[in-house]
Amino acid sequence: MASGSNKNKLDWYVLGRVLRQAMPYRRLFMTAAVLGVVLAPVAILRPHLIKVMVDDYIFHYDLDGMLRLTLLLFGVLILEAVLEYIFIYSTNLLGQSVIRDLRVRVFRHITDLRLKYFDHTPIGTSTTRTINDIETINQVFTQGVINIVADLLTLFAVLGIMLYTSWKLTLVCLTVLPLLIGATYIFKEKVKAAFQIVRSQISRMNAFLQERITGMRVVQIFNAEEQEMNKFRSINREYTQANLDSILYYAIFFPVVEIISAASLGLMVWYGARGVIGNEVTLGALVAFPIYLSMLFRPMRMLADKFNTLQMGLVASERVFTLLDREELIPNTGTRKPEKLRGEVAFQRVYFAYNARDWVLRDLSFRIEPGNTLAIVGSTGSGKTTIINLLNRFYDIQKGHILVDGVDQREYDLYALRNRLGMVLQDVFLFSGSVYENITLRDEAISREEVEKAARLIGADAFIERLPGGYDYQVMERGATLSMGQRQLISFVRALVFDPDILILDEATSSVDPETEAVIQHAIEKLIARRTSIIIAHRLSTIRHADHVLVLRKGQVVEYGTHEELLQLEDGHYRHLHDMQFLQMADEA
Numbered sequence: 001m002a003s004g005s006n007k008n009k010l011d012w013y014v015l016g017r018v019l020r021q022a023m024p025y026r027r028l029f030m031t032a033a034v035l036g037v038v039l040a041p042v043a044i045l046r047p048h049l050i051k052v053m054v055d056d057y058i059f060h061y062d063l064d065g066m067l068r069l070t071l072l073l074f075g076v077l078i079l080e081a082v083l084e085y086i087f088i089y090s091t092n093l094l095g096q097s098v099i100r101d102l103r104v105r106v107f108r109h110i111t112d113l114r115l116k117y118f119d120h121t122p123i124g125t126s127t128t129r130t131i132n133d134i135e136t137i138n139q140v141f142t143q144g145v146i147n148i149v150a151d152l153l154t155l156f157a158v159l160g161i162m163l164y165t166s167w168k169l170t171l172v173c174l175t176v177l178p179l180l181i182g183a184t185y186i187f188k189e190k191v192k193a194a195f196q197i198v199r200s201q202i203s204r205m206n207a208f209l210q211e212r213i214t215g216m217r218v219v220q221i222f223n224a225e226e227q228e229m230n231k232f233r234s235i236n237r238e239y240t241q242a243n244l245d246s247i248l249y250y251a252i253f254f255p256v257v258e259i260i261s262a263a264s265l266g267l268m269v270w271y272g273a274r275g276v277i278g279n280e281v282t283l284g285a286l287v288a289f290p291i292y293l294s295m296l297f298r299p300m301r302m303l304a305d306k307f308n309t310l311q312m313g314l315v316a317s318e319r320v321f322t323l324l325d326r327e328e329l330i331p332n333t334g335t336r337k338p339e340k341l342r343g344e345v346a347f348q349r350v351y352f353a354y355n356a357r358d359w360v361l362r363d364l365s366f367r368i369e370p371g372n373t374l375a376i377v378g379s380t381g382s383g384k385t386t387i388i389n390l391l392n393r394f395y396d397i398q399k400g401h402i403l404v405d406g407v408d409q410r411e412y413d414l415y416a417l418r419n420r421l422g423m424v425l426q427d428v429f430l431f432s433g434s435v436y437e438n439i440t441l442r443d444e445a446i447s448r449e450e451v452e453k454a455a456r457l458i459g460a461d462a463f464i465e466r467l468p469g470g471y472d473y474q475v476m477e478r479g480a481t482l483s484m485g486q487r488q489l490i491s492f493v494r495a496l497v498f499d500p501d502i503l504i505l506d507e508a509t510s511s512v513d514p515e516t517e518a519v520i521q522h523a524i525e526k527l528i529a530r531r532t533s534i535i536i537a538h539r540l541s542t543i544r545h546a547d548h549v550l551v552l553r554k555g556q557v558v559e560y561g562t563h564e565e566l567l568q569l570e571d572g573h574y575r576h577l578h579d580m581q582f583l584q585m586a587d588e589a
Contacts, residue, residue: 011314018140018317021098028094032141035087036150040157042080047291048161049073055284087150095141099134106130106320114328115394116354123214124207129323132202133316140313148306151299158296165285165292172271173293176264180257180297184304187253191308194246196315201239208235254301261297265290330393330414337416341501342405343370343532345391350400352390360386361555364400368548373533375543375563377577378552384536386555388504391534392421404502422500424527426507428487435464436471439494446497454496458523460489492523503533540578549574 022029049069057065110117110126162170212219212228219228268289275281345368352361361383368374376384389395390402393409402409409417430438439454440446451471455461463486467473475482482490495503505524525545527533537543544563551559551566551574559566559574566574 014314014317032090032146036146040153044157044161047288051284051288054287055282091142095138099138117328122207124210128203128206136316139309144310162292173264173268176260180260183256188304190249195312197242201242257301332414334412336412341420343501344405346403348401352397372547375535375546375549382552383555420501422495423504424491428491430475432477434472455493458492505535
């Protein structure tokens with residue numbers, strides 16, 4: 001019982017939180033709420049007017065009265081239609097306005113999350129939260145709270161007018177009510193469980209498709225199409241079955257309600273006809289009651305569905321709010337917003353672990369003078385990429401200090417600090433759009449002249465101008481139509497136009513051919529000129545001109561010095577890596 005009580009409290013809390021999202025649109029919310037209240041008495045006015053027409057005018061041959069009442073009935077129909085239109089439009093406008101704001105809020109929150117979130121969460125799950133779940137929240141407003149309240153008011157209004165018209169006939173009609181309540185409750189519970197499974201299956205399918213489509217090259221390289229197709233068939237079958245289960249309950253429930261409503265109508269005709277003969281029920285009441293029954297059973301039939309829709313909206317809301325409540329954010333409490341950095345970087349006894357006590361960096365210390373270039377080498381898992389992630393504050397360290405220009409990096413405004421840092425990654429990510437848009441990332445402060453000047457300086461202008469459309473050439477998703485070297489050159493131009501004070505190159509030449517590497521080496525020399533640079537590279541030939549080389553092993557500094565100094569160490573780790581690499585190159589030659 002306690003768990004059920006807690007669940008109800010949670011539902012009410014989530015519902016309250018969803019409704020608070022409508023606060024910026026309170027006028028629209030109030031309009032919809034008032035219309036929901038007004039529609040109930042207007043709806044029951046039509047059958048009441050029909051009853052009056054039969055009892056007071058038709059049998060008295062009052063043609064003038066009938067004409068007046070017909071015009072009044074026609075006016076009520078028009079009024080009801082207009083109010084219904086405004087009600088439906090306002091609830092949908094309210095829902096769309098709320099989820100539009102919520103989508104922006106969720107996307108902004110996702111972009112502010114630590115990289116740790118993305119390390120553990122499939123992209124498809126975040127996509128489901130941002131699109132499918134938020135779209136489901138829309139139904140809380142379009143088919144949820146306001147509509148349920150309006151339907152309940154209509155139910156009470158219809159029951160009230162039925163009791164006023166003939167309480168005996170009303171009680172006869174309601175003898176089937178326990179059957180309807182029982183069927184509605186069973187339907188509500190079954191569909192609720194089925195919809196929860198449907199939501200889980202949607203999330204699972206989105207995550208699967210996102211991963212497989214993104215990694216389709218790997219799937220095809222290893223001829224894994226059939227295996228992945230079998231996995232997809234299984235997921236698709238389970239998703240389809242979940243939908244069929246929910247449809248099955250609808251297919252059973254609606255005919256059951258029709259049978260119950262038909263039984264109620266049969267009882268009404270049987271008893272009402274006897275009442276007319278015995279002068280206990282007027283003929284007008286007998287004519288009006290089938291309309292009342294229709295108005296009574298229609299919202300009863302839909303209420304169970306609307307309650308489930310509301311429940312699904314709350315489930316989706318809970319998932320979205322859980323994402324919004326995640327505190328995996330880098331605290332941005334710094335106030336320093338420098339327009340320029342000198343570029344001095346220092347790590348002082350830094351300890352860092354992605355998971356508690358599993359240290360990736362241990363007691364790491366080094367310093368880079370402004371304008372100098374530091375090369376970082378080491379085996380896979382030594383902590384090279386972790387260093388640049390920490391310098392960008394994608395993660396926060398557990399112990400020690402990272403200083404930029406002698407100031408702890410946490411004292412800088414996060415966005416101001418990252419604005420002065422530039423990165424060129426090994427795996428260049430290009431977005432769908434033109435080459436120009438991929439270089440500027442749609443930053444309107446960067447002019448086309450600046451882009452072209454940077455491209456000429458890097459040496460990328462030749463290949464860009466050969467593309468169909470040049471800088472307006474449309475790049476496909478992830479740059480699929482460009483070679484690795486071309487993507488790298490575009491990323492170099494991107495880094496240069498943003499003019500960072502500290503530049504980070506993460507294995508920027510590891511996946512290109514020797515001819516392209518020569519072009520990129522020229523680009524690197526232009527990029528690192530007159531700015532602090534950190535170069536991570538497996539190819540030691542790319543770091544000969546670095547001012548210092550830092551050799552990492554299991555998160556600790558094992559060697560530090562210039563290229564020449566480290567080569568003089570006979571048993572040195574750097575010399576061992578150097579000899580192995582150049583011996584391999586000699587064998588290949």
